[in-house]
Amino acid sequence: MLDLPTIWAGLLALAIFIYVILDGFDLGIGIVFPFLDTDGCRDVAMNSVAPVWDGNETWLVLGGGGLLAAFPLAYAIVLPALYAPFIVMILALVFRGVAFEFRWRDKAHEKIWDRSFFYGSLLATFSQGIVLGAFVQGIEVEGRSYAGGWWDWLTPFSIMCGVALTAGYALLGSTWLVMKSEGVLRNKAYAIAKPMAIATLVFMGIVSLWTPFLSPEIAERWFTFPQLLFVLPVPTLVCILAVILGWGIIKRKDNIPFLATIGIFLLCFAGLGIGISPYIVPRAVTIAEAAAPDKSLMFMLVGALILLPMILAYTAYSYWVFRGKVDPNAGYH
Amino acid sequence: MDPIVSDLAINLARAQFAFTVSFHIIFPAFSIGLASYLMVLEGLWLNTGKETYLRLFKYWRKIFAVAFGMGVVSGIVMAYQFGTNWSVFSDLAGPVIGPLMAYEVLTAFFLEAGFLGIMLFGMGRVSKRLHFIATIMVAFGTLLSATWILSVNSWMQTPAGFSINEAGQFIPEDWMEIIFNPSFPYRLVHMVLAAYLTTAFVVGAVGAWHLLKDKTNKDAQKMFSMAMWMAAIVAPLQIYAGDLHGINTLEHQPAKVMAMEGHFHSHDHGAPLYLFGIPDQENQELKYAIGIPKMSSLILKHNLNAPLAGLDTIPRGDQPPVAIVFWSFRIMVGIGTLMLIVGVTSLFLRWRRRLYDASLFHKFAFIMGPSGFVAVLAGWITTEVGRQPFTVYGLLRTDQSIAPVEAPAVAASLLAFIVVYFALFGAGTYYIIKMMKKTPGDLAKLPGTVTRAAGTTQAASLKPVASDPAK
Numbered sequence: 151m152l153d154l155p156t157i158w159a160g161l162l163a164l165a166i167f168i169y170v171i172l173d174g175f176d177l178g179i180g181i182v183f184p185f186l187d188t189d190g191c192r193d194v195a196m197n198s199v200a201p202v203w204d205g206n207e208t209w210l211v212l213g214g215g216g217l218l219a220a221f222p223l224a225y226a227i228v229l230p231a232l233y234a235p236f237i238v239m240i241l242a243l244v245f246r247g248v249a250f251e252f253r254w255r256d257k258a259h260e261k262i263w264d265r266s267f268f269y270g271s272l273l274a275t276f277s278q279g280i281v282l283g284a285f286v287q288g289i290e291v292e293g294r295s296y297a298g299g300w301w302d303w304l305t306p307f308s309i310m311c312g313v314a315l316t317a318g319y320a321l322l323g324s325t326w327l328v329m330k331s332e333g334v335l336r337n338k339a340y341a342i343a344k345p346m347a348i349a350t351l352v353f354m355g356i357v358s359l360w361t362p363f364l365s366p367e368i369a370e371r372w373f374t375f376p377q378l379l380f381v382l383p384v385p386t387l388v389c390i391l392a393v394i395l396g397w398g399i400i401k402r403k404d405n406i407p408f409l410a411t412i413g414i415f416l417l418c419f420a421g422l423g424i425g426i427s428p429y430i431v432p433r434a435v436t437i438a439e440a441a442a443p444d445k446s447l448m449f450m451l452v453g454a455l456i457l458l459p460m461i462l463a464y465t466a467y468s469y470w471v472f473r474g475k476v477d478p479n480a481g482y483h
Numbered sequence: 484m485d486p487i488v489s490d491l492a493i494n495l496a497r498a499q500f501a502f503t504v505s506f507h508i509i510f511p512a513f514s515i516g517l518a519s520y521l522m523v524l525e526g527l528w529l530n531t532g533k534e535t536y537l538r539l540f541k542y543w544r545k546i547f548a549v550a551f552g553m554g555v556v557s558g559i560v561m562a563y564q565f566g567t568n569w570s571v572f573s574d575l576a577g578p579v580i581g582p583l584m585a586y587e588v589l590t591a592f593f594l595e596a597g598f599l600g601i602m603l604f605g606m607g608r609v610s611k612r613l614h615f616i617a618t619i620m621v622a623f624g625t626l627l628s629a630t631w632i633l634s635v636n637s638w639m640q641t642p643a644g645f646s647i648n649e650a651g652q653f654i655p656e657d658w659m660e661i662i663f664n665p666s667f668p669y670r671l672v673h674m675v676l677a678a679y680l681t682t683a684f685v686v687g688a689v690g691a692w693h694l695l696k697d698k699t700n701k702d703a704q705k706m707f708s709m710a711m712w713m714a715a716i717v718a719p720l721q722i723y724a725g726d727l728h729g730i731n732t733l734e735h736q737p738a739k740v741m742a743m744e745g746h747f748h749s750h751d752h753g754a755p756l757y758l759f760g761i762p763d764q765e766n767q768e769l770k771y772a773i774g775i776p777k778m779s780s781l782i783l784k785h786n787l788n789a790p791l792a793g794l795d796t797i798p799r800g801d802q803p804p805v806a807i808v809f810w811s812f813r814i815m816v817g818i819g820t821l822m823l824i825v826g827v828t829s830l831f832l833r834w835r836r837r838l839y840d841a842s843l844f845h846k847f848a849f850i851m852g853p854s855g856f857v858a859v860l861a862g863w864i865t866t867e868v869g870r871q872p873f874t875v876y877g878l879l880r881t882d883q884s885i886a887p888v889e890a891p892a893v894a895a896s897l898l899a900f901i902v903v904y905f906a907l908f909g910a911g912t913y914y915i916i917k918m919m920k921k922t923p924g925d926l927a928k929l930p931g932t933v934t935r936a937a938g939t940t941q942a943a944s945l946k947p948v949a950s951d952p953a954k
Binding site: 200202204205208211216219220223225226227229230234237241247248251252255256295297442449450453454457458465467471472 | 588
C-alpha cells in the first residue's frame with residue numbers, strides 16, 4: 151500500500167543510496183590515498199572530487215535531517231543506540247573535509263593534511279559500516295527510547311560490515327579514479343581496483359551469508375519458497391555484475407568498473423531492504439509506528455517532489471561541467 | 484523522561500551543544516555575508532570591467548572556500564547531535580521542526596553545494612554569465628539556509644501552530660503559523676544583518692591592515708571603502724532591528740528580557756536601565772547596580788512611566804540563568820555601539836576626503852575586525868540561555884529533552900569535540916589569517932598556494948589570459 155510513510159521510507163532509502171554512492175567514491179579516494187604518493191597523483195585525485203564533495207556530503211545531511219523529520223521516533227532511538235560510531239563518523243568527516251582546502255594552503259604541512267584526509271576517510275567509512283551492521287543486527291527498544299548499553303553496537307558482525315564497507319568504498323574510489331584520470335594515476339587506480347574488487351566481493355559474500363543467522367526472521371524471509379523466487383535474482387545479478395566488473399578491470403574499459411560497482415551496491419542495498427522492511431528499526435519499530443503525522447509528511451512531500459528533481463538536475467549539471475579526465479596541468483585560480 | 488539521566492550528563496550534553504553550535508555559528512555568520520559580498524564584487528566586475536573587482540573577488544573567494552568548508556563539516560555535527568544527545572526532544576519536536584530542517588537541506592544546502600563547485604573551479608569552464616549565476620545561487624542559498632534554521636529556532640522560542648498528541652509529540656496544525664511564528668521575522672532580520680556586519684568588519688579590518696602598510700593600495704582602498712559603507716548603513720539598521728526584536732521578546736518571553744535587564748524586582752512607575760551590576764540570583768537582586776531611572780521603560784514601552792514586571796513574578800524554577808544573559812546582552816550592545824561609531828566616523832572621514840589617510844581610524848577598524856563574531860556569539864548566548872530552562876519555550880523543559888545518555892559517554896565525546904575543533908578550526912583560522920596578510924595582488928601571484936588543478940586542457944585554454952593574473 152502506498153501511504154505517506156511508505157513513500158517517505160522510499161525517498162529516504164533513495165537519499166541514503168545516493169549518499170552511499172556519491173560520498174562512497176570520494177571517501178574511497180581518501181582510503182586509497184596512501185597508495186597515490188608519487189607523480190602528483192594525490193593532487194589530481196583530490197581535484198577530481200574537489201568541486202563536488204560537499205554536494206555529496208549534503209546527502210548525508212538529508213539522510214539525518216530526513217530521518218528526524220519523517221521518522222522522529224526512529225531517529226530518537228537509532229542515534230543514541232549508535233552513539234559512539236556516529237560521533238566518530240562526524241568527527242572523522244571533519245578531519246577529511248577540512249583537508250580539501252587546508253592541503254593547498256600550507257605546502258609545508260601537506261603531509262599532515264594528507265594523513266588527515268586518509269584517516270578521516272577511513273574512520274568515517276569504517277564507522278558507517280559499523281552503523282550499518284549494528285542497525286541490521288537489531289537495537290534494543292523499550293517504550294519510545296533505546297534501552298541497550300553503550301557498547302551494544304560492537305560485535306563481530308558490525309566489525310565485519312565495517313571492513314566490507316571499507317573495501318567497497320575503496321573499490322568505488324579506485325574505479326572512479328580509473329574513469330577520471332590518465333597516465334600514472336590511472337595505472338595505479340587499476341592496480342588498486344583489482345584487489346579491492348576481490349575483497350569487496352568476498353566480504354560482501356561473508357556479510358550476506360552471516361545476516362540470515364542474526365535472526366530467524368531474516369532467514370525465513372530469504373529461504374522460504376515464495377520469497378525465494380523474489381529474492382533469488384539479487385545474488386544472481388550480483389554474480390553477473392561481478393563478471394562485468396572483472397572484465398572491465400582486466401580489459402581496461404575505463405567507465406565500466408565504476409558503473410558495475412554502482413550496480414553491485416544497488417543490489418546489496420535492495421537485499422538489505424528485503425531483509426529489513428517493514429521495520430525502520432529492525433524488528434522493533436515499523437515504518438508506520440515511527441512515522442511523523444501525515445501533516446508533516448505531506449508538507450514535506452510537496453517540497454520534495456518539486457525540489458528533488460531540481461537538485462538532481464543541477465547536481466548532474468555540475469558533474470557535467472567537470473566531466474572527462476582531469477588534466478593535472480590545468481591550473482586554477 | 485528517563486530517570487537514570489544524571490544532572491551531570493545533562494550539563495555535559497548542554498555544554499557539548501553550546502560548544503559545537505557556538506563554533507558552528509562563527510562560520511555561517513561569516514559566509515552568509517561573504518557570499519553576498521562575492522556576488523556584489525562579481526556583479527561589479529561584469530558591469531564595469533574593472534580588474535580591481537575581479538582581484539577582490541578571487542581574493543575573498545579563496546577565504547570563503549576555507550570558511551565554507553569548515554561551516555559544512557561543523558554543520559553535519561549539528562544535524563546528528565539532535566539525535567545523539569537530545570533524542571527525546573527530537574522525538575517530540577521532530578514532527579514540527581524536522582520538516583523545516585528538511586526544507587533547509589532541500590532548498591539551501593544542495594543549492595549552495597551544487598553551485599559552489601562551479602563558483603570555485605568553474606571560471607573558464609562555463610560562460611561568465613553562468614558563473615555569475617552560480618555565485619548568485621551560492622549567496623541565495625546561504626540566505627535561504629538562514630531563513631529556515633531561524634524559523635526553527637524561533638519556533639522553539641515562540642512556538643505556534645501546533646497541538647500535542649497523547650505521546651507528547653508536537654503535531655503541526657498550521658504550517659504558515661509555524662514558519663512565521665511571532666519572533667521569526669525579527670530574529671531573521673537581526674541575524675542576517677549581524678552576518679552582514681560581521682563580514683563588513685572583517686573585510687574592513689583586512690582593508691585597514693593593508694592601508695596601514697600602503698595607503699595607496701587601490702584594492703585595499705576599495706575593500707575598505709565598501710566595508711565602511713556597509714558599517715555606516717547596516718549598524719544603525721541593526722540597532723533599530725535589535726530594538727524591535729527586544730520589544731517582541733518582551734511580549735513573548737518576558738523572563739528573558741527581565742534577565743537581560745537585570746530586573747529582579749517589578750517596577751510600577753518606570754523601570755531603570757541598569758548599565759552595570761552584579762546579578763545575584765541566589766538572593767534575587769542586582770548588586771552594585773548603576774542605572775538610569777525609567778530608561779528601560781522608555782526603551783521597551785516607549786513610555787517613561789510604564790510598569791515593567793520583574794523576575795519576582797516568575798517562579799524560581801522557570802527563571803533563566805540571569806548573570807549570563809545580563810552580561811552577554813551588554814557585550815552585544817556594547818559592540819553594536821562601537822560599530823555605529825566606526826560607521827559614523829567613516830562617513831565623516833569620507834566627507835573630509837581622508838578615508839584612506841587616517842591611520843588612527845585604520846588601527847581602530849583593524850581592532851574591530853573580529854568584533855562581529857563576538858557580538859553574534861553574545862547575542863546567541865543571550866537568546867538561547869534566556870530561553871532556559873526550556874528547549875521549546877514554556878512547554879518542554881531542557882532536562883526532559885535529553886537522550887538516555889550516560890555522563891562518561893558525553894564527557895568523552897565533548898572532550899573529543901573540543902580537541903578536534905580547536906586543532907582543526909584553529910589551523911583553518913590560521914590559514915585564513917595568512918591569506919588575509921597578503922594583498923589581493925600578492926595572493927594572485929603566489930604560485931605555490933594558488934595553483935589548483937581542476938580543469939581540462941581544453942577548458943583551460945578557453946580562459947581569457949588577461950582575466951587571470953595567476954596564469
